[in-house]
Amino acid sequence: MxxxxxxxxxxxxxxxxxxxxxxxxxxxxxxxxxxxxxxxxxxxxxxxxxxxxxxxxxxxxxxxxxxxxxxxxxxxxxxxxxxxxxxxxxxxxxxxxxxxxxxxxxxxxxxxxxxxxxxxxxxxxEPAASANDEQILGSGVKLCRLCGCAGHKVCSRCHAVTYCCKEHQAIDWKRRHKKECSTESFSASDASVNSFxxxxxxxxxxPEKVAVNDKAVDSNSLEQVNISSSDLEESELESMALHESKDTETFQRFKKRIATEPDxxxxxxxxxxxxxxxxxxxxxxxxxxxxxxxxxxxxxxxxxxxxxxxxxxxxxxxxxxxxxxxxxxxxxxxxxxxxxxxxxxxxxxxxxxxxx
Incomplete structure (x- = not known):
């Protein structure tokens, strides 16, 4: 530290x-x-x-x-x-x-x-020449046009775009691909994709910094508060009160720790x-x-x-x-x-x- x-x-x-x-x-x-x-x-x-x-x-x-x-x-x-x-x-x-x-x-x-x-x-x-094809990696692996994960399903009509699953193919078809499938104009980053x-x-x-006089500064030493249930002589009401107290303590510690950097x-x-x-x-x-x-x-x-x-x-x-x-x-x-x-x-x- x-x-x-x-x-x-x-x-x-x-x-x-x-x-x-x-x-x-x-x-x-x-x-x-x-x-x-x-x-x-x-x-x-x-x-x-x-x-x-x-x-x-x-x-x-x-x-x-x-x-x-x-x-x-x-x-x-x-x-x-x-x-x-x-x-x-x-x-x-x-x-x-x-x-x-x-x-x-x-x-x-x-x-x-x-x-x-x-x-x-x-x-x-920024590179002078940007090969920014969002549908295929440099290794040749094709990506889902909607989400960017591995795409193994090819549109059977245009054979130009790929998807990871039928659900994403259906979403993209409804939002835009139905209109463009028979054309050669494919937008990779329009608002419909951004909304998905x-x-x-x-x-x-x-680095996180806290005041020197703050006793709970080290994440490795933060006490993990657990509710004890070993004392069987406590009443159920007392146990509930203890439970609430410990939970409140943990939450207050959480709020105090993030207060200096709330974003x-x-x-x-x-x-x-x-x-x-x-x-x-x-x-x-x-x-x-x-x-x-x-x-x-x-x-x-x-x-x-x-x-x-x-x-x-x-x-x-x-x-x-x-x-x-x-x-x-x-x-x-x-x-x-x-x-x-x-x-x-x-x-x-x-x-x-x-x-x-």
């Missing part, structure tokens, strides 16, 4: 994420972006997640790209480039309390010398601990499944409820919602080559009494 130049603040070890506008070229795969919305900027350009892997486990509809975080691991050559991708369902009814089945998380990583990108860092200015995808923003980061939409601290919104539904080590390689998973970052303000998904009756989303990844960041590895997400919602 280090102090800044003024000596009145210190860094907590957490990196905060904020949203900023950016030019489209800055969010392309070759720039290794962290971003919200739009289409995924795929790292490995082969072996993309399949349509079956991207299906919501509740409604069986395809999930949509939410955000990605570029998070290389210093000193680990196989993870010189490393990006984590989060997808979510757009069906409000799937967002039941503390249920993570409407989310998907994937990890992609590459060594510095790889088949897709130059060895040296990308330039800071989440608004696109760049995710920029900066934060993401908190990154690999091997740290999440900032929980409630004392209820916090995972134990056994609740987080091991990676397919056999290693345990560790906390890496969390998505904050403030992000919901930027998704434009509110409706009078129901909406996408969460308290916080904690992403857990393989502790070894195991080597899966050019494949995309499935990782784990824990969804925690606010209790009924809480409000941000």
């Amino acid at each position: 280090s102090e800044n130049g003024t000596g009145s603040e210190k860094e907590t070890g957490v990196v905060l994420g904020f949203l900023e506008e950016a030019e489209p070229w800055q969010l392309a795969s070759a720039q290794f972006p962290s971003k919200l919305g739009g289409r995924p900027a795929w790292l490995s350009q082969l072996n993309l997640p399949t349509a079956a892997e991207l299906v919501c486990e509740k409604c069986q509809l395809p999930t949509v790209f939410l955000l990605q975080v570029y998070a290389p691991i210093v000193g680990q050559e196989r993870s010189f480039h490393r990006t984590l991708y989060v997808f979510c369902c757009k069906t409000p009814a799937c967002y039941t309390a503390n249920d993570n089945r409407c989310f998907k998380v994937f990890r992609s990583q590459l060594p510095r010398k790889n088949d897709f990108y130059p060895y040296d860092p990308p330039p800071d200015e 995808l989440f608004p696109e923003w760049e995710l920029v980061t900066e 934060q939409v993401l908190r990154y601290c690999r091997e740290g601990s999440p900032l929980w919104v409630s004392s209820e539904h916090m995972p134990s080590q056994d609740d987080v499944p091991k990676c397919q390689c056999g290693n345990k998973r560790m906390f890496e970052f969390q998505i904050m409820p403030q992000l919901l303000n930027h998704l434009k998904v509110d409706s009078p009756d129901a909406s996408i919602d969460w308290g916080t989303l904690a992403i857990y990844t393989c502790a070894a960041s195991c080597d899966q080559g050019q494949n995309y590895s499935v990782e784990y997400i824990w969804k925690q919602d606010f209790s009924e009494e809480q409000a941000v």
